[in-house]
Amino acid sequence: MSKHTVEALGNLVNGQWIVGSETFEVFNKYTGDVMVKVTKSSREDVSHAIGNALETFKTTKLTPYQRYEILMKAAELFKQRKNELALTIVREGGKVLKDASMEIDRGIQTFIASAEEAKRLQGHEVPIQGQPGSDNKIAFTLRVPVGVLCAITPFNFPFNLVAHKIAPALAAGNTVILKPAGVTPQIAAKMAEILLEAGLPPGFLNIVNGPGREIGQYLLEDARIAMYTFTGSTEVGKQIKASSGIRRVTLELGSNSPNIVHKDAPDLAKAAQLCVNKGFSNAGQACISVQRIYVHQDIYTAFVERSIEAASKLKVGDPELNETDIGPMISEKEAVRAEQWIQEAVQQGATIVYGGHRKGAILYPTIMTNTLSSMKVMCQEVFAPIVCITSYGDINEALAAANDSNYGLQAGIFTSDLQLAFRAAKELDFGGVIINDVSTFRADIMPYGGVKDSGYGKEGPRYAIQEMTNEKIVVFDI
Numbered sequence: 344m345s346k347h348t349v350e351a352l353g354n355l356v357n358g359q360w361i362v363g364s365e366t367f368e369v370f371n372k373y374t375g376d377v378m379v380k381v382t383k384s385s386r387e388d389v390s391h392a393i394g395n396a397l398e399t400f401k402t403t404k405l406t407p408y409q410r411y412e413i414l415m416k417a418a419e420l421f422k423q424r425k426n427e428l429a430l431t432i433v434r435e436g437g438k439v440l441k442d443a444s445m446e447i448d449r450g451i452q453t454f455i456a457s458a459e460e461a462k463r464l465q466g467h468e469v470p471i472q473g474q475p476g477s478d479n480k481i482a483f484t485l486r487v488p489v490g491v492l493c494a495i496t497p498f499n500f501p502f503n504l505v506a507h508k509i510a511p512a513l514a515a516g517n518t519v520i521l522k523p524a525g526v527t528p529q530i531a532a533k534m535a536e537i538l539l540e541a542g543l544p545p546g547f548l549n550i551v552n553g554p555g556r557e558i559g560q561y562l563l564e565d566a567r568i569a570m571y572t573f574t575g576s577t578e579v580g581k582q583i584k585a586s587s588g589i590r591r592v593t594l595e596l597g598s599n600s601p602n603i604v605h606k607d608a609p610d611l612a613k614a615a616q617l618c619v620n621k622g623f624s625n626a627g628q629a630c631i632s633v634q635r636i637y638v639h640q641d642i643y644t645a646f647v648e649r650s651i652e653a654a655s656k657l658k659v660g661d662p663e664l665n666e667t668d669i670g671p672m673i674s675e676k677e678a679v680r681a682e683q684w685i686q687e688a689v690q691q692g693a694t695i696v697y698g699g700h701r702k703g704a705i706l707y708p709t710i711m712t713n714t715l716s717s718m719k720v721m722c723q724e725v726f727a728p729i730v731c732i733t734s735y736g737d738i739n740e741a742l743a744a745a746n747d748s749n750y751g752l753q754a755g756i757f758t759s760d761l762q763l764a765f766r767a768a769k770e771l772d773f774g775g776v777i778i779n780d781v782s783t784f785r786a787d788i789m790p791y792g793g794v795k796d797s798g799y800g801k802e803g804p805r806y807a808i809q810e811m812t813n814e815k816i817v818v819f820d821i
């Protein structure tokens with residue numbers, strides 16, 4: 344018999360939670376207890392949700408100021424319910440409490456920034472008279488919403504990454520269909536519940552749930568959706584791009600982020616601590632997690648020692664405890680997969696200098712050396728608490744090694760040399776280069792997005808709104 348009541352979570356259509364008979368279970372990622380039974384959307388449910396979002400888009404208009412007020416009110420309600428929201432992330436996502444609380448804080452900032460942008464939506468004057476024959480014209484552009492926008496989101500930041508889609512989409516005047524990750528649907532449902540409480544009219548945000556491949560197909564084949572905004576794996580991103588035809592798509596995908604620690608790094612101990620903490624936080628399950636670390640040979644031994652020291656201070660275990668730094672991965676299956684990658688690298692000559700073992704879904708923080716660029720732990724997205732430290736003699740070698748990847752989300756470099764810092768900023772082929780901090784740094788208001796297999800299009804409320812609106816030209820004959 345279950346120790347607690349299992350709740351039922353429905354799909355959200357037109358402000359109503361609709362509970363159906365076909366369900367799937369969501370587990371506590373640390374205890375394994377069933378937390379909730381979620382209604383799996385059918386093809387008809389998805390179609391109904393899209394139809395309602397389109398109808399709402401056509402018939403209900405909110406002024407920019409009303410959108411601002413709703414998003415600000417929601418931010419206020421998130422603050423009031425912060426503990427409950429953070430605990431939901433801890434339980435369904437396995438994220439440790441302090442990181443889950445930080446995620447709620449960041450999501451609140453994403454909502455506030457989006458609210459502010461709602462009041463700044465603007466086109467621009469077009470100097471059309473500069474073209475001969477147009478001197479009797481006046482022209483300007485308007486920013487208009489695209490219509491029904493479909494957001495598909497991953498498990499690893501199940502609040503803030505949903506916020507990065509929903510808040511700018513609503514700020515821009517769109518209606519939204521959200522399909523959250525199947526393993527973390529409750530926190531998205533709570534966000535929606537709070538938005539309704541904050542005054543969002545029914546139909547502006549509808550939610551469908553279920554397995555990605557199946558629900559994704561229903562969503563992708565429906566021509567009433569004007570745009571897809573996806574965050575998740577490169578593999579699924581490629582499928583979405585291939586299936587969405589000429590409709591607009593933004594893709595925030597994976598990476599295997601490099602970080603270079605040069606011999607003149609301003610503070611070696613701090614660099615080591617940042618690399619370790621941000622390689623292991625959220626059990627390494629962040630798209631910009633530190634994965635490949637290239638360290639100058641003069642400071643290599645000291646850096647490895649400092650990294651081991653920093654890793655040994657991390658507390659691993661129950662994510663609900665305040666003091667825990669590293670919790671479980673999203674599933675035992677994923678932890679087993681990462682452990683196999685470690686073992687495979689060892690068979691190919693790599694050395695484990697710290698960690699390397701697993702207990703259930705917990706993979707202990709692992710530091711590896713003697714890794715080669717051909718090993719999975721280096722060339723693929725590891726998405727687990729594993730960092731690989733490699734030494735280099737020549738900075739040209741380090742920059743080339745950092746760029747030697749199919750991915751290109753963010754990279755970090757530690758150096759006191761201004762020339763080198765600017766050279767790295769120019770030469771590293773990534774969506775973002777972070778100097779004297781790690782690749783994992785992200786402020787929610789900055790433009791964020793990758794190149795190569797890391798995706799296409801930008802997030803950050805101001806930039807996401809550019810993606811989620813059309814710029815319409817208006818020409819007056821005078």
Ligand code: NAD
Nearest residue numbers: 496497498523524555556559575576579595596597598630
């Ligand atoms: P995933 O790609 O497995 O799933 C992401 C979402 O897509 C889920 O909602 C899933 O149900 C859905 N989905 C799965 N198959 C689908 C299909 N065929 N069609 C449509 N939707 C489908 O990713 P995940 O395991 O939830 O998250 C981890 C991945 O997300 C990592 O690769 C990570 O790097 C990436 N990520 C990227 C960013 C970024 O901003 N660039 C941020 C966080 C996570």
